[in-house]
Amino acid sequence: MPMPLIAGNWKMNGSLSLVETFGQALADADLPSRLEVALMVPFPYLESASRALAGTRAVLGAQTLSDQPAGAFTGEVSGEMLREVGATLVLVGHSERRTLFGEDDSAVLARVRRALEVGLTPVLCLGETLEERDDGRGETVVIGQLEAVLDALEAEQRHRLVIAYEPVWAIGTGRTATPEQAQAIHAALRRRLAAYDDGLAETTQLLYGGSMKADNAAELLAQPDIDGGLVGGASLKIDDFLAICQSAG
C-alpha cells in the first residue's frame, strides 16, 4: 500500500502570516505516523514556507515550473530555482494550468521531464471535464492524459511521479465526486499503471482532488485505490487541513 499523502494546494491564495500559522500548527500537530504531508504555496512564499515547515512533517511544493532551465523567459520560474528554495515536489498539469494557461499534454510532459531532471517529484494532475464525463468519455480522457506522459518516460522515471485525479467539475465547485465515482477512476488508473509494471501500480500514490473537505475526506480516503488528497480550498484553513490529515491516518 502506498504511503498516504495529503497535499495542500493554496493556488493564488494565502499570505506570509498564513505561512507562519501553518508552520506553527504543523509543528505542534500530532499527525498519524503513516502519513506524508505537503504544502504547495505560491512562488513568493516558498522561501518563508521552507523555513516555517523545517521543524514539521510537511514538505514543500510549488504549483508549476517552467519547461526551460534558464534564460529569457520573463515571469517564469525554473525547477532549479524551486530546488534552491527548498521545494521537493511540484504540481504539473493542474486543470487550471491546462484550461487557463493552455498547457496541453506536450507542455505537461515537458514540465514533468524538467521536474525529474532537477530531482523534483512531479505531482501529475489528470481530470475530465463535465462534458467529457457526461459523454461517457471520462475514463478514456484521464487514461489518455496519463499515457501522454508515462509512454514518453523511461521505466525508472515513471516510478518518481505522484498522480492526482481531479475531476474538473469537482474543483472549487463544492460538488465532490462520490467515493464510488472517484474509486472507479482510481482503479482504472491503477490497472493502467500495472500494465507498465506491477511495482508501479503497487507503489504510486494516487491522490484524489476536488472539493475534498474535513467532512468528506474520510469516506474518500477509505476507498482502496485512493491514497491521499490534493486539497485546494480546505487547505487554506489550518483546522480543516489538519482534520483531513487525521482522516488519512
Ligand SMILES: O=C[C@H](O)COP(=O)(O)O
Ligand atoms: O489542487 C486542488 C484541487 O484543484 C482541488 O481544489 P478544491 O479542493 O478547492 O476543489
